[in-house]
Amino acid sequence: xxxxxxxxxxxxxxxxxxxxxxxxxxxxxxxxxxxxxxxxxxxxxxxxxxxxxxxxxxxxxxxxxxxxxxxxxxxxxxxxxxxxxxxxxxxxxxxxxxxxxxxxxxxxxxxxxxxxxxxxxxxxxxxxxxxxxxxxxxxxxxx
Amino acid sequence: xxxxxxxxxxxxxxxxxxxxxxxxxxxxxxxxxxxxxxxxxxxxxxxxxxxxxxxxxxxxxxxxxxxxxxxxxxxxxxxxxxxxxxxxxxxxxxxxxxxxxxxxxxxxxxxxxxxxxxxxxxxxxxxxxxxxxxxxxxxxxxxxxxxxxxxxxxxxxxxxxxxxxxxxxxxxxxxxxxxxxxxxxxxxxxxxxxxxxxxxxxxxxxxxxxxxxxxxxxxxxxxxxxxxxxxxxxxxxxxxxxxxxxxxxxxxxxxxxxxxxxxxxxxxxxxxxxxxxxxxxxxxxxxxxxxxxxxxxxxxxxxxxxxxxxxxxxxxxxxxxxxxxxxxxxxxxxxxxxxxxxxxxxxxxxxxxxxxxxxxxxxxxxxxxxxxxxxxxxxxx
Numbered sequence: 001x002x003x004x005x006x007x008x009x010x011x012x013x014x015x016x017x018x019x020x021x022x023x024x025x026x027x028x029x030x031x032x033x034x035x036x037x038x039x040x041x042x043x044x045x046x047x048x049x050x051x052x053x054x055x056x057x058x059x060x061x062x063x064x065x066x067x068x069x070x071x072x073x074x075x076x077x078x079x080x081x082x083x084x085x086x087x088x089x090x091x092x093x094x095x096x097x098x099x100x101x102x103x104x105x106x107x108x109x110x111x112x113x114x115x116x117x118x119x120x121x122x123x124x125x126x127x128x129x130x131x132x133x134x135x136x137x138x139x140x141x142x143x
Numbered sequence: 144x145x146x147x148x149x150x151x152x153x154x155x156x157x158x159x160x161x162x163x164x165x166x167x168x169x170x171x172x173x174x175x176x177x178x179x180x181x182x183x184x185x186x187x188x189x190x191x192x193x194x195x196x197x198x199x200x201x202x203x204x205x206x207x208x209x210x211x212x213x214x215x216x217x218x219x220x221x222x223x224x225x226x227x228x229x230x231x232x233x234x235x236x237x238x239x240x241x242x243x244x245x246x247x248x249x250x251x252x253x254x255x256x257x258x259x260x261x262x263x264x265x266x267x268x269x270x271x272x273x274x275x276x277x278x279x280x281x282x283x284x285x286x287x288x289x290x291x292x293x294x295x296x297x298x299x300x301x302x303x304x305x306x307x308x309x310x311x312x313x314x315x316x317x318x319x320x321x322x323x324x325x326x327x328x329x330x331x332x333x334x335x336x337x338x339x340x341x342x343x344x345x346x347x348x349x350x351x352x353x354x355x356x357x358x359x360x361x362x363x364x365x366x367x368x369x370x371x372x373x374x375x376x377x378x379x380x381x382x383x384x385x386x387x388x389x390x391x392x393x394x395x396x397x398x399x400x401x402x403x404x405x406x407x408x409x410x411x412x413x414x415x416x417x418x419x420x421x422x423x424x425x426x427x428x429x430x431x432x433x434x435x436x437x438x439x440x441x442x443x444x445x446x447x448x449x450x451x452x453x454x455x456x457x458x459x460x461x462x463x464x465x466x467x468x469x470x471x472x473x474x475x476x477x478x479x480x481x482x483x484x485x486x487x488x489x490x491x492x493x494x495x496x497x498x499x500x501x502x503x504x505x506x507x508x509x510x511x512x513x514x515x516x517x518x519x520x521x522x523x524x
Contacts, residue, residue: 006275006276007276008273010269016267068290070339076279111290
């Protein structure tokens, strides 16, 4: 399912390489610390305990809940179709991600909607996660 | 309370000027110095941003002075309230004796504003957020508004009062971009072009040229200058986020701590404030900041502003210039919050003067609710 054209995605760096590598296999991960904290995006240290040496990438379940969203009606770059939905989604693992919501009428989204990860493949072997309705039926309600 | 005062304040040309950034900066600085009865020869401190990578250095070179103190902190619209704190500290420490805080932009004439913001490919947001094309900063405020209206069961029509009240003030200010443009209705705001829902074009600040400057010196020296000094009573700041996703609840901002620190330093409570200048990049910014400053509890800002409270003649005179929504927004509005606060405390605000204003608060907000800085000013006795 290819539903949107992402803006330019800069190359990974030494801290984020593992996260992006997993996206190529359509695996969503979060960075987890030995102290129990989970964070996104991956950083060179744990923002909870400060450790730099016990951070690993852990698999995420691939589901989330819509924390908040906005329907964008004016494109920031040429040739980008509108409207589209930008959202914050909250993972059960803890972190909040900025993402796109696709697969439903833009006017039908509500805070609290359950969503599941989907993938937009990039030309360089990586993929960009976005989210779609877990249960498409919920979006048949009136916008 | 500090031993420092604001002794000069001025705007540069506003609106659509066709002028250069440094041309406008020069207007702002020379007019503010003239207002104070000082000259460039008196200035040994420069705080500015938005000129170039070396903003304060650039302005110092352009003016032909070699300051003993500069600050070019880049913190979006709140930088100027932060500069007041730093300038007060520099003056009290005797590193500088006369500091000019200035800003100017020609963004409307130069058509230099971009909806997506500035792309810096080395920051994490470039990898993890910008590929989704949020409008920067607009979509963050839109999502905060979405959360706010949802959580408290409020409506966009109620939020519109912030823009409607700003327009009423602008109709009293001949310098305002929307002066003479008539009142706004709820339908004008809610029915305007949608940009990033729930916010429409009428929920968003202007995009204009403009800027201003304020001049600070010691309270002792201030007594001998041209105008009645305005005392720097207190200040505070908080810095929270660059990411769209790192703040757990976007409706609770760093302004809470910033304001609490400023009020404590000033020895005041929110009830002592006669006039408030609160950054209004968007209507929602005002609602969240009024709550953070303590004018009401979380979730109650739209009750507070209903019924004309923040309009001319209301019990909480707010953004008396017309604000970023209807007066001027040159990209970083914070310096003009200070200029209007000074004019109100001096009794120079003409048709929009708040009678007997003795204590003013100016609160700046930068980025995506990223930086927050509060300044409490008072008429010197």
